[in-house]
Amino acid sequence: MRDGQYKPKNCTARQKVAILIPFRDREIHLGIFLNHMHAFLMKQHLEYGIYVVEQTKGLEFNRGFLFNVGYKEALKDSDYDCFVLHDVDLLPENDHNIYTCPVDQPKHLAVASEKWQYKLPYTSYFGGVSALTREQYEAVNGFSNEFFGWGGEDDDFHNRVAWAKMSVYRSISGVGRYSALEHKPGAANPKRNEIISKGKERMWKDGLNSLKYENYVEKNSSQLKARKLSKTQTTTALCFTMWIFSRKTTTTSTPALLTNQNI
Numbered sequence: 485m486r487d488g489q490y491k492p493k494n495c496t497a498r499q500k501v502a503i504l505i506p507f508r509d510r511e512i513h514l515g516i517f518l519n520h521m522h523a524f525l526m527k528q529h530l531e532y533g534i535y536v537v538e539q540t541k542g543l544e545f546n547r548g549f550l551f552n553v554g555y556k557e558a559l560k561d562s563d564y565d566c567f568v569l570h571d572v573d574l575l576p577e578n579d580h581n582i583y584t585c586p587v588d589q590p591k592h593l594a595v596a597s598e599k600w601q602y603k604l605p606y607t608s609y610f611g612g613v614s615a616l617t618r619e620q621y622e623a624v625n626g627f628s629n630e631f632f633g634w635g636g637e638d639d640d641f642h643n644r645v646a647w648a649k650m651s652v653y654r655s656i657s658g659v660g661r662y663s664a665l666e667h668k669p670g671a672a673n674p675k676r677n678e679i680i681s682k683g684k685e686r687m688w689k690d691g692l693n694s695l696k697y698e699n700y701v702e703k704n705s706s707q708l709k710a711r712k713l714s715k716t717q718t719t720t721a722l723c724f725t726m727w728i729f730s731r732k733t734t735t736t737s738t739p740a741l742l743t744n745q746n747i
């Protein structure tokens with residue numbers, strides 16, 4: 485396995501799957517996640533790569549933006565057909581929860597998360613873990629880049645799916661069960677409802693087609709590999725590629741790396 489990628493030896497997978505993980509300050513979760521996920525995914529005979537996209541300190545965490553970066557960077561690596569958008573703190577419990585993308589509609593996988601007492605928190609919930617083909621991700625122009633802080637980006641993304649005239653396929657709850665790793669809640673984005681309310685007019689101005697990040701990103705797999713392998717975990721499943729929003733390449737003197745103007 486190299487850089488978090490795997491290919492079954494005795495068969496050809498129908499889809500190449502990229503698992504995208506937005507990340508910041510969750511080293512312990514990441515170790516647990518990788519140990520769990522590689523074993524889980526290999527059992528499914530998938531051809532896949534895991535991409536961890538890390539946001540450096542500075543601005544509030546922007547989950548949607550990080551998915552967009554992961555999408556673009558994964559496609560530079562390989563011609564992926566399917567993108568699984570995955571929180572680092574959710575671990576699938578059921579081996580029948582297959583990590584592929586239906587070609588006719590986006591799929592929501594985390595329908596029964598321990599975080600929400602193994603129920604959907606509300607009917608349109610599209611957070612936690614979802615899967616879209618490349619065509620579907622392009623059809624919604626990816627995520628909005630404008631949600632800094634907790635909340636809203638997944639609801640806006642769900643609206644985009646509807647505006648693109650698609651509906652969401654949901655795993656059945658017995659299959660879509662996830663254990664949730666505990667953490668303190670992040671600071672909610674006070675502007676989230678306001679941004680969501682203007683979502684339709686923003687959809688084709690704000691997303692994959694307006695994403696600018698190259699100057700802020702550093703490919704950094706070797707450093708992470710060394711860091712992870714120095715721990716007691718022994719699996720070879722700990723190598724992967726990671727991107728960092730790099731402070732040193734910015735031209736501004738403010739500590740903020742990303743603002744609504746410069747992304």
Ligand SMILES: [Mn+2]
Pocket residue numbers: 571573667
């Ligand atoms: Mn969480």
